[in-house]
Amino acid sequence: MKVFLVAGARPNFMKIAPIWEEMKRYPDEIEPLIIHTGQHYDDVMSKVFFEDLSLPEPDIYLGVGSGSHAVQTAKIMIEFEKVLLEEQPDLIMVVGDVNSTLACSLVASKLLVPVAHVEAGLRSFDRTMPEEINRLVTDSLSNYLFTTCEDANENLNREGIPDEKIFFVGNTMVDTLLRFRDKYDSTSILSQMKVKKEGYALLTLHRPSNVDDERNFTSILDALEEIQARIKIIFPAHPRTRKQIKNLELEEKFADMQNLILVEPLGYLDFMSLLANSKFVLTDSGGIQEETTVLGIPCLTLRENTERPITVKEGTNVIVGVDKEKIVEESRNILNGNSKTGKTPKFWDGKAAQRIVKILRRKL
Ligand code: UD1
Numbered sequence: 001m002k003v004f005l006v007a008g009a010r011p012n013f014m015k016i017a018p019i020w021e022e023m024k025r026y027p028d029e030i031e032p033l034i035i036h037t038g039q040h041y042d043d044v045m046s047k048v049f050f051e052d053l054s055l056p057e058p059d060i061y062l063g064v065g066s067g068s069h070a071v072q073t074a075k076i077m078i079e080f081e082k083v084l085l086e087e088q089p090d091l092i093m094v095v096g097d098v099n100s101t102l103a104c105s106l107v108a109s110k111l112l113v114p115v116a117h118v119e120a121g122l123r124s125f126d127r128t129m130p131e132e133i134n135r136l137v138t139d140s141l142s143n144y145l146f147t148t149c150e151d152a153n154e155n156l157n158r159e160g161i162p163d164e165k166i167f168f169v170g171n172t173m174v175d176t177l178l179r180f181r182d183k184y185d186s187t188s189i190l191s192q193m194k195v196k197k198e199g200y201a202l203l204t205l206h207r208p209s210n211v212d213d214e215r216n217f218t219s220i221l222d223a224l225e226e227i228q229a230r231i232k233i234i235f236p237a238h239p240r241t242r243k244q245i246k247n248l249e250l251e252e253k254f255a256d257m258q259n260l261i262l263v264e265p266l267g268y269l270d271f272m273s274l275l276a277n278s279k280f281v282l283t284d285s286g287g288i289q290e291e292t293t294v295l296g297i298p299c300l301t302l303r304e305n306t307e308r309p310i311t312v313k314e315g316t317n318v319i320v321g322v323d324k325e326k327i328v329e330e331s332r333n334i335l336n337g338n339s340k341t342g343k344t345p346k347f348w349d350g351k352a353a354q355r356i357v358k359i360l361r362r363k364l
Contacts, residue, residue: 001364002031004084004092007058008039008076008100011173011287013049014268015095015118018175018353020055029361035083037076037100038063042239048267052183053176060087069099069130076103084111090364094138095119095172097131097286097307101138109141118172118356120145121152122286124307128209131286135307144363146356148290149310149345169355170347173287174294177272178350184272193234193261193274201231201331202278203260206238210284210302214248216322220302221253223327224282228259230335233282234274236266280334282327289317294348298339300330315342 003023005016016034023032036058040046050057062079064072076099084092084107092108094101095118105115120139124132139145139156147153148171156166190196203224210216224233237245245251254262266274275281275291280298283289289308292299293315300320311317318340320326333339347355 001029001091001360002033002087002089003360004035004087004089004104005032006035006037006080006092006094006100006104008037008064009096009098010040010045010049010265011285012095012098012100013046013053013055014176014287015172016093017053017055018172018179019093019118019356022353022357026357026361030357033059033087033089035060035080035104036062037080037104038065039072039076039098039100041065042265044265044267045239052268053180073099073103076100077107080104080107081111084108084113089113091116091360093118094142097122097134097138099130099134102134105138105141114143115141116144116146116356116360117142118146119148121147121154121156121166122307123152123155124305126305130208132307144360146352146359148348148352149308151310167355167359168347169359170349170352171290171345172352172356173290174348175350175353176268177291177294180269180272184269184276187269187273189266189270189273190277193263195232195234197277198279199232200278201227201233202274202281202283203233203235204238204281204283204285204288205235205302206241207284207303208240210322211241211244217244217248217250219322219324220327221250223324223331224260225253225257226324226328227282227331228257230332231259231279233257233260234263234278235260236263236271236274238265280331280339282331289315290348292316293342294344296342298334300327300334302327310345311342314345316340317342 023030064075093116145166146169284302289311293311299317
């Protein structure tokens with residue numbers, strides 16, 4: 001059985017890594033090939049993750065690069081179709097909710113190649129978010145829907161997807177988080193950044209709704225200005241965010257915040273080390289809401305909603321939106337010792353990839 005493992009953007013790599021490794025345990029049955037679309041291409045957004053996660057070079061690299069949603073999705077489709085026709089895999093696996101996920105599942109479905117979607121069924125119910133469109137379309141096309149939590153199963157059922165296609169297996173990103181724990185515990189990034197355990201907050205920010213919208217970006221910055229007066233903030237900035245800081249002429253505002261340390265995007269191990277040792281995290285990412293929950297680190301999500309409600313219900317996540325007062329108030333709560341505690345959701349136990357591969361071996 002030849003399986004394409006599709007990845008394209010930074011949050012995909014840690015989700016395919018444990019699946020690739022698990023599949024490699026059955027060389028007589030499964031041949032996994034890593035297809036990298038090239039949606040993310042900078043070394044700091046891509047190559048470093050392959051190195052950190054001990055993944056081999058991709059078997060096939062499509063090299064599509066950046067573009068508008070339509071351009072990027074179309075380019076991936078054109079290149080992926082050629083490869084699919086030539087290689088004739090028995091199954092393609094896509095992960096998450098990025099444009100590569102959508103583009104490849106669309107192409108495979110039309111060529112009648114079965115699609116497995118890992119992290120299926122997450123819904124923010126906010127269709128202004130491009131990822132929500134990607135999730136809806138990918139799930140409606142998929143033959144195997146692997147979910148990270150039971151509320152995702154309910155979402156899929158509500159959309160008419162039958163139980164036979166849905167498998168609650170847990171979270172492959174957590175497989176990676178647990179497997180690499182020793183490695184990121186021993187990086188030197190804290191001393192490089194001149195910080196101590198719990199002596200800083202970690203910030204990530206890259207959603208178009210936050211950084212492309214001047215009002216929202218400014219509101220968040222106003223909050224950060226107050227927070228950094230009390231605790232150092234480390235901010236590895238996404239390329240999109242860097243660009244927007246320049247476009248919106250916010251450089252000076254950043255320069256004035258002496259306790260906010262703007263750095264380049266970090267690799268997996270350095271980033272996880274900073275996350276695991278932080279006092280708290282401010283983020284608009286999806287995956288980081290889950291990683292903080294597993295590590296018991298308080299997380300303030302700078303969005304109005306989440307497709308990962310389990311991190312709020314069971315974990316350490318608090319949705320704060322982009323209102324300055326709310327962000328400052330929740331940060332103050334944490335700094336005053338009143339942070340939210342939580343538990344690790346069911347099946348976020350390091351065995352999700354094993355469950356996925358077991359199901360596929362039985363079914364195929
Ligand atoms: C994508 C995903 C988003 C995910 C994020 C993680 C979609 C719709 N969005 O958003 O869900 O949370 O990845 O990072 O798929 N750029 C570079 N170098 C790179 C990649 C991007 O400079 O290696 C710059 C380019 O200017 C590009 C911009 O970042 O136009 C945005 O990249 P893109 O892949 O379109 O979306 P992300 O914002 O990264």
